[in-house]
Amino acid sequence: MYQQTEHADERDMLSSSRLLIMCVALLALLLVTPRIATSQPSEELQPRFSKALALVHQAEVAGATREEITNLVVLLNKALQLNEQATRSPTFEAKRRGDLLAQVNETLGTVETEASQVEVTAARRTLTTRTQAYLSGGILAVVSTFAYVIAVRFWREYRIKRTFQMRVFRKRVEQSVHRK
Amino acid sequence: MFETIAYVAVTPRPGEQFFQLYVLGANRLLSDYYPDGDPDIRVGELVKWYVGVTDFMGTVQLVGLRLKLGNQTISPPNDLEATPSPAPLVAEFWRFIQNNETWEMPFFWQIVNGDAVGGSTRVLALQINNETYPVLGPTAVNGYNFRLIIELWTWEAQSTTLQFGWSASGERRVAWAQVWFNMTNPLPQ
Numbered sequence: 001m002y003q004q005t006e007h008a009d010e011r012d013m014l015s016s017s018r019l020l021i022m023c024v025a026l027l028a029l030l031l032v033t034p035r036i037a038t039s040q041p042s043e044e045l046q047p048r049f050s051k052a053l054a055l056v057h058q059a060e061v062a063g064a065t066r067e068e069i070t071n072l073v074v075l076l077n078k079a080l081q082l083n084e085q086a087t088r089s090p091t092f093e094a095k096r097r098g099d100l101l102a103q104v105n106e107t108l109g110t111v112e113t114e115a116s117q118v119e120v121t122a123a124r125r126t127l128t129t130r131t132q133a134y135l136s137g138g139i140l141a142v143v144s145t146f147a148y149v150i151a152v153r154f155w156r157e158y159r160i161k162r163t164f165q166m167r168v169f170r171k172r173v174e175q176s177v178h179r180k
Numbered sequence: 181m182f183e184t185i186a187y188v189a190v191t192p193r194p195g196e197q198f199f200q201l202y203v204l205g206a207n208r209l210l211s212d213y214y215p216d217g218d219p220d221i222r223v224g225e226l227v228k229w230y231v232g233v234t235d236f237m238g239t240v241q242l243v244g245l246r247l248k249l250g251n252q253t254i255s256p257p258n259d260l261e262a263t264p265s266p267a268p269l270v271a272e273f274w275r276f277i278q279n280n281e282t283w284e285m286p287f288f289w290q291i292v293n294g295d296a297v298g299g300s301t302r303v304l305a306l307q308i309n310n311e312t313y314p315v316l317g318p319t320a321v322n323g324y325n326f327r328l329i330i331e332l333w334t335w336e337a338q339s340t341t342l343q344f345g346w347s348a349s350g351e352r353r354v355a356w357a358q359v360w361f362n363m364t365n366p367l368p369q
Contacts, residue, residue: 050340076276130190137186
């Protein structure tokens with residue numbers, strides 16, 4: 001009976017020491033893991049980052065200026081930095097982590113809104129620029145055609161005028177030969 | 181003819197899409213990679229590099245620098261198959277950069293912990309820019325021929341995945357760099 005109790009105690013001790021080792025290993029893993037995987041976008045936020053980047057790309061394609069894109073990139077990097085802080089925060093600081101992730105979400109929301117606005121503005125500006133360029137091309141073509149026609153007309157009139165202004169002279173060489 | 185000129189003026193010309201990756205030494209030159217020119221790094225000895233990436237993709241890109249610690253036998257990244265090195269990851273740094281922008285970061289590192297058992301030397305922890313990273317890395321015979329491999333990763337917007345290198349004109353391209361060093365004496369300075 002005593003031996004059985006002793007064996008049971010040993011088993012309990014073994015299982016509790018195993019549990020302790022597992023806890024320590026888990027704790028070590030949790031402490032190490034966030035440092036190895038640092039600032040890449042966290043998995044739950046990857047679709048948000050992807051969406052924000054896609055909207056920024058659309059704004060670029062629409063013809064946004066470098067300054068407009070720089071503002072968006074600054075916000076994207078801010079979101080990335082907050083995401084990194086959230087990833088690195090220890091698991092026991094769940095509230096802080098949650099707050100940081102909420103800030104990331106908010107910043108990405110701002111990026112999405114601003115990127116959409118920039119896209120609309122840029123598209124309108126690009127359309128205006130293109131219309132102006134093509135209209136200028138057309139106007140230049142018409143003006144240059146008129147200029148050419150007028151120039152040709154003046155040239156012809158000038159030639160006619162010069163022709164009628166011509167006078168006939170006897171060659172001096174011939175005159176000297178006749179004198180001889 | 182005028183309309184052609186107008187079209188050429190308002191239509192952006194497509195250029196070659198690529199990234200540039202570089203590693204510079206302590207004086208921002210392609211030299212002075214090791215303190216006093218000695219590639220044998222001791223524990224606690226600060227090594228100063230500068231790592232930079234320039235975006236020539238024509239758009240904003242999310243780029244990542246993945247730092248791996250390898251030895252002489254671990255294979256480096258494969259340029260032809262565009263596969264990364266199987267060396268263990270130590271740290272990674274991510275950033276959004278826009279077209280024609282260079283992201284250059286100081287990369288000041290030191291070995292903070294290492295050991296040598298029976299001629300087999302291991303780096304146990306690296307400190308990079310005042311942040312300590314544990315290394316579950318490979319061993320080197322007598323501490324010779326460790327290498328830090330820096331890989332360029334990008335975010336593929338269409339497939340929403342991280343990829344080693346980038347895709348341009350239907351082709352996969354990669355960029356990576358490595359710098360060799362020794363740690364023949366794992367004792368602190």
